[in-house]
Amino acid sequence: MPRVKRGNVLQKRHKKIIKYAKGFRGSKSRLFIAANQAVMRAWRNAYRDRKFKKRAYRSLWITRINAACRMNGISYSRFIDGLHKAGITLNRQSISELAIKDNDAFVRLIEIAKGKVAVKA
Numbered sequence: 001m002p003r004v005k006r007g008n009v010l011q012k013r014h015k016k017i018i019k020y021a022k023g024f025r026g027s028k029s030r031l032f033i034a035a036n037q038a039v040m041r042a043w044r045n046a047y048r049d050r051k052f053k054k055r056a057y058r059s060l061w062i063t064r065i066n067a068a069c070r071m072n073g074i075s076y077s078r079f080i081d082g083l084h085k086a087g088i089t090l091n092r093q094s095i096s097e098l099a100i101k102d103n104d105a106f107v108r109l110i111e112i113a114k115g116k117v118a119v120k121a
Contacts, residue, residue, distance in 0.1 A: 061096035068099035072110045074117075082113025 014032045021028055021035035028038040066076035074082075083090065088109070090098075098106045 058092060061092040064096045065092060065099055068103075068106060069110065072107060074110055074114055078117045079110060079113045082115070082117040083109065085116040086112050088112065 017032060017036050017039055018029070020039045023029065024035065024038050027034045029035060062076065065079070069076050069079045090109075095106075095109070098109065
């Protein structure tokens with residue numbers, strides 16, 4: 001069987017993976033197999049966490065809105081229900097920013113929501 005010389009193909013592929021693994025600790029930045037496994041895991045985690053980040057931020061915004069609502073005598077769910085019934089379509093990120101930075105505007109939103117929520121019997 002003749003000897004096969006692969007040229008630069010394998011070397012280039014290995015160098016590319018090693019380049020992506022720059023900054024990893026120990027053999028994960030130097031040896032191809034370890035680097036390849038680490039890079040693939042890093043990419044998998046990055047893909048998953050890009051989705052998770054959206055969930056985490058939404059949860060944070062809801063927590064902030066709930067805390068600000070309760071300081072003004074209404075629960076989060078009644079506040080959101082009141083906004084929907086009033087036809088106000090603000091996303092939770094902007095409502096959270098209002099609660100933190102512009103308390104007067106947030107209190108006005110709460111008053112609108114309280115006016116639209118059915119009174120408990």
